[in-house]
Amino acid sequence: MERKEISKSVLKRLPGYLAYLQSLPDGTATYISATALANALGMGEVQVRKDLAQVSDGGRPKIGYLRERLIEDISQFLGYDNTTDAILVGAGKLGQALLGYSGFEAYGLNILAAFDVFPPSDKTDDGKAIYNISELENFCKSHNVLMGIITVPAPFAQQVCDRLIENGIKAVWNFAPAHLDVPDNILVQNENMATSLAVLSMHLQAQIKK
Amino acid sequence: MERKEISKSVLKRLPGYLAYLQSLPDGTATYISATALANALGMGEVQVRKDLAQVSDGGRPKIGYLRERLIEDISQFLGYDNTTDAILVGAGKLGQALLGYSGFEAYGLNILAAFDVFPPSDKTDDGKAIYNISELENFCKSHNVLMGIITVPAPFAQQVCDRLIENGIKAVWNFAPAHLDVPDNILVQNENMATSLAVLSMHLQAQIKK
């Protein structure tokens, strides 16, 4: 499959398809159609078909897609097949939760280590080290890390971000509720709890009024 | 300010404005213009102006918005002024991290308690109770809970969701990497780590190729 430019909207839907396809029990649904996928996920079938067409050319009229093949195509497209190394800064509760979450491997993410101003102890239960923030520079030099995860309190997020970029980080996954100023070639992905909460509470307010 | 219908895109940007406005030190910037806000957040000034116009009518030509007033208007619009009670199911690492996160109060969210098949201990360090899942029904009956937070492993997410809905939950905040089937009047907000990761790893792949 030739790699095309893909819109962010499509990109964001792909993990959903992948998760569903992988959740199907082995043996069932050797072939799956865009229609079936759409129904299962409560989406429009045309949208699903178009999305799939962008990442795979294994679709066959009347039959659909070979599930295994489709999983492979999407995974590959998303880069889940080659792992990305990341470091995490801010080993509070959320930071440690992420550090200990084993599910990221499936997405090709490998958190090498965490850093904090007050490292709680040498190792977590999961065997991943939490270093003093002062060792950030050395660590980045010796490992080739491209992704940084920020889980420090909001007021420190920007300075941590700057420091990560100085050390060669190209993509920042930001869990702090703060806006980060970065150069053009750096991507910041905000994991924005506040955004989600806004959508939720808006829905609840509408509910209550009824 | 009359309450208008608002698009989801606008709604999702509001928490960002609010966070920035609140982060400004007291005393500075009594008045702030849409232009200034846009520059600070790296956004288009027209977009910010249009967004603000939908939630506040305190904007004055040449001067801008009274910051305090704007904070109030956005907070009120987002429903951050009246708290929403929520319960959380799945007291694993992520669940406990959320349970202990004190920052939610600022967003009007109050997590009353958590439930799990194996409650680790009676109370967390933060004083919030973790009950056995069997007590879910009773708890929901006695408290009027409208929001449920799901932090169980993916294979259990749907059944937990169904159970929450049976007990009167109207909005679900889903941290499990699973698609949830719900009736029309129920809102599911997926906190989709996989989505964020997809965007990030796509950026990194593009970087590497350069």
Add this chain to the structure above:
DNA sequence: TAGATTGTTAATCGATTAACAATC
């Protein structure tokens, strides 16, 4: 063959951006 499903081309919809008049 008939029919389901694919992929493509055109139409619609919504959101963003641009242009401009109103205001302090």
Add this chain to the structure above:
DNA sequence: TAGATTGTTAATCGATTAACAATC
């Protein structure tokens, strides 16, 4: 008054949806 900023109206852009021909 002059100029910055607001809010509104029109134009553009992108994404979604609909219609349809191609295919197994």
